Amino acid sequence: MSTFNDLTTFQQKVLKATQEIPKGKVTTYKLLCEHIKSGSPLSVGSALKKNPSVETFFCHRVIPSNFKIGGYFGKTEGSNIDLKLDRLKNEGVSFNSKGILEDKTKIHNFD
DNA sequence: AGGGTGACTGCTA
């Protein structure tokens, strides 16, 4: 059982950054990496795996730069992806049948 | 301490 305080500084930066993503918007691992000015997109993905609470940190609002769905709960495919899609759809972010983000204007750039 | 792994990205074919 991990807590937020138990995580590394890098992890905490990533998780706090997800809270900056407004509802109905998403961002990419690369943009998030640039925003916190450390790590690499891969490291950001690894950080989200350690997410202590998906209800507190919106890790489902982070997708790869190719606008596909990416992964969730430590998996790159499977039913957990369906949960991620469902959460996003519930916030107004829709994906097409190929799992690609439909409205790319919903990408949050940390302006 | 050393090496492998990954919720990724970019370039090339």
Place this chain on the structure above:
DNA sequence: GTAGCAGCCACCC
């Protein structure tokens, strides 16, 4: 459009 390969930084044996 997809497939393969190299680079990437932090994490986990």
